[in-house]
Amino acid sequence: MTFRLTAPAIALLLSSVAPAAMAHAQHQPWQGTIAPVAPTPQNTPLALPRALPPIPAPTEATYPGIIRYEVDATDVERKIVSVRQTIPVKSGPLVLLYPKFLPGNHADTGPIQLISGVTVSGAGQRIEWLRDTIEPYAFHIDVPQGVSEIVVEFQWLTQPDNSQWRVVMTPDMLNLQWEKALLYPAGYHSTGITFAPSIKLPHGWNYGVSLDTETFANGIATFKPVDLYNLIDSPLFGGAHFNRVDIDPKGEGVHLNIVGDKASQITLTDEQIGWFENLITQGDRLFGARPYDRYEFLVAATSQMGGIGLEHHRSSENTVPTDFFTNWGKSLGSVGLLPHEYVHTWNGKRNRPADELTANHNIPTQNTLLWVYEGQTEYWGDVLTARSGLAPVQDIITSFAEIAAFYDNQPGRGWRPLQDTNNHNLLGYRTSNPYSSWMRGTGDYYREALLIWLDADTLIREATNDRKSLDDFAKGFFGGDEGSYAPRGYTFDDVVANLNAVHPHDWASFLRERLDAAGPDAKAPLDGLARAGWRLTYTDALTDAEKKIQTGWKNDFQYSLGFTLSGTNRISNIRWGGLAFEADIGPGWELVAINDTAANADKLREAVTANKDGSAPIKLLMKRGEQYRTVQFDYTDGLRYPRLERIEGTRDRLTDILSPRRR
The missing domain is CATH 2.60.40.3650 (Immunoglobulin-like)
Incomplete structure (x- = not known):
């Protein structure tokens, strides 16, 4: 049985407790008894012109006319x-x-x-x-x-x-x-x-x-x-x-x-x-x-x-x-948009998670398989962007480097598993937050799931001596029924069964380990990169081709000082647990000066580079409203931009994946 205190009763109870006793009580188990209180009726329309009938549930009958x-x-x-x-x-x-x-x-x-x-x-x-x-x-x-x-x-x-x-x-x-x-x-x-x-x-x-x-x-x-x-x-x-x-x-x-x-x-x-x-x-x-x-x-x-x-x-x-x-x-994001949405006609529209196949548009949706719906679509969208020639293969590899680095440095997996991010839109449609690296959210069931599907693809390729791949899964799972666009629902078990049809493996455990991992030991799913013959590294100097893809590189200090600097010198995207965060820098700060000279992104990059030998600590004058403060960083690792590099002596499966199919 559930007992409920009314608001007046709670107020009366708290007003009679001394502050010291209240503080003590916060740390003690409740030992008394509470008399049950009749619940207040909820969701009862009051003072309406007439009683409202229930909203009819959807049936399979055809609406007349x-x-x-x-x-x-x-x-x-x-x-x-x-x-x-x-x-x-x-x-x-x-x-x-x-x-x-x-x-x-x-x-x-x-x-x-x-x-x-x-x-x-x-x-x-x-x-x-x-x-x-x-x-x-x-x-x-x-x-x-x-x-x-x-x-x-x-x-x-x-x-x-x-x-x-x-x-x-x-x-x-x-x-x-x-x-x-x-x-x-x-x-x-x-x-x-x-x-x-x-x-x-x-x-x-x-x-x-x-x-x-x-x-x-x-x-x-x-x-x-x-x-x-x-x-x-x-x-x-x-x-x-x-x-x-x-x-x-x-x-x-x-x-x-x-x-x-x-x-x-x-x-x-x-x-x-x-x-x-x-x-x-x-x-x-x-x-x-x-x-x-x-x-x-x-x-x-x-x-x-x-x-x-x-x-x-x-x-x-x-x-x-x-x-x-x-x-x-x-x-690249704009170029890749059309392939991504095109893939959805197979994954997300004709085939979609069964819990999103609702009877009408006022029945709540569930999103337990968005890491397939959106995540595998993100993977195939990038693959088809390269295979079609809409973007060079190297552009997609550079993009994968950005994705891998983001998730390799994402502290939010310490508390929130990827599976839970599928609920993000239901919690507030694409709401913003000042600490996205800690909160996690919409992008994760797209981009981190992309890494999981690369992991699955390369596992199949390695285990079958490259005779089979995730392409075989795509054709078997999403294909068939030429010209039909009647929706079909799929479940987690369906995904596992169809993966096993391509290559027998404990796919249920493979997926659940990556979807449900959270805590201090949880890692980004980067094994697929290694099987593909590549590793994540960092560089302090991007090529012109990399700059075209990593368009925000001039203002990106995520993997050095732990924030992004806007064009107006506002500090944003503060990485949870990063250097700026640990220096008590939160939302709303503006960078005014760097080592006593007027601030901009170019000068900040110069300052980070100048202190690689430890001889020129980075001193930042910052402003928030009418408040000023000076913060000094003794950071010596220089600028860090993500890059994928080949693992010598391994097969380049990533380039194979991104190359066009001849039949």
Whole structure:
């Protein structure tokens, strides 16, 4: 039985205890008894106009009729999307839901706060609605007798800047994510509700989308009716400057749909088209079968619309810098974005963790296998980036060095296992924190998991004398069913069984040891690098090619003084347990001077280098608000940037992994 003290009782109890007795009691076991207190009723709606019926659970029944769904996206200056839905109904209680758990976000991120002006009418009369007080994503409606359809109208007030939610409308482009601007009936699976969508675009605009267009005239595009699941999985990029490029060597329907802030930003060279064609070919050779009938890359070359990289069955949303095509290779992260999202069509969409296959978009998701969903996708995304020629092999090796160094120096594994980081989005969607090396988070089930999959790949290669590899797992686990994009769920046991089908091993222990390790002896999973013929080292002088990949090297003192220096001399990314941390440097400090001269990153690098012989201690004058302090470091190991170097006399399996497949 559980006993509960009410707040007044606790206050009365504490007020009668002397401070010294309270201090003593904090260290003593409770020896008295507490009388049970009747619990206060919880979650009981009070003073509502009427009692609210329960929200119907989803069933496999088909919703009767088709919901006509009209979107007006022409108000780009005020950034307002207007919606009109005509919903077949019958009289009685009806609950409409706003999508809460959004695919690819792995959390309850539906921005219902941006929905305004909700009105409902039927048979020419206004019908009142009532928001559920427990689940505010639900709207309760009593449909009057004689009403066979209702009209629901509202606005999605998209954001003017990226401070809270990303910008999705600019004067020249739009990223329409249907789930941000619709309501749907509760009580049904998302595959059992049919929508007939249409959109009105500004004059002269064109668009890319994986929906089937029925007509496009006078700026209005109407699409073939589609179930809610596939509607939400089919976002649209539209714009005044639009280019559509066929990149399917088989000619079966894979396209780049590109919008840009300017017309000059959306044209590809023949060489670039060839690399993207190679991406499709190498994807075919890796996985063996396509889980789509056609695929649409949606790409925005923009500095005005908010950044995104989001996967879908038959498309993906990708934003890249405005000079992505005109200054190729400037950012490896941008180049690797499209391959990553493309891999998701196999891993994450058609095949996905079973605990993410929910009946509709208001059933909570679970994320226990994100280290497969995102982690193995991160691995294959980088592999296909190299195999296609989108980036040189050496660029990926340099990137792997950065990843290995980060996790080799991550103190957070002392308390938090990688498995727990799968819950990170559910704890607060991609929230920031001042000590990411200690907190751990979203990036870990991507990038540390990449190292685990490299470990698995090289183990298979070594054990089979390089006759088999993780490629065989990819083809067996994610392949098959050419053209089908009906989702299939997988479990941990499925992953283990399919690894064993490639090479018998205690894969369950292999994975759990790496996923669950925490404590002072927990290490980063770097064995795969050694089996691949490489080791992690550090250098004080990067090559020009390495500087292109490690773009923040000028301001990076992570592996020396233990922080990053911003362009405005703010100290950030303070590494937990590093030199700066141990010197009581926390968030908010600004570097003012170095050895009595005005500070900047160049001078700090010079100071760190000058003290390699111990003759010139590093003295930093720092400011936070009106407070100043001087900190001195006797650090003598110089600048340290990560690098992978070959282990002499070993097979270079890493280059083998990153090289294109010929069949």
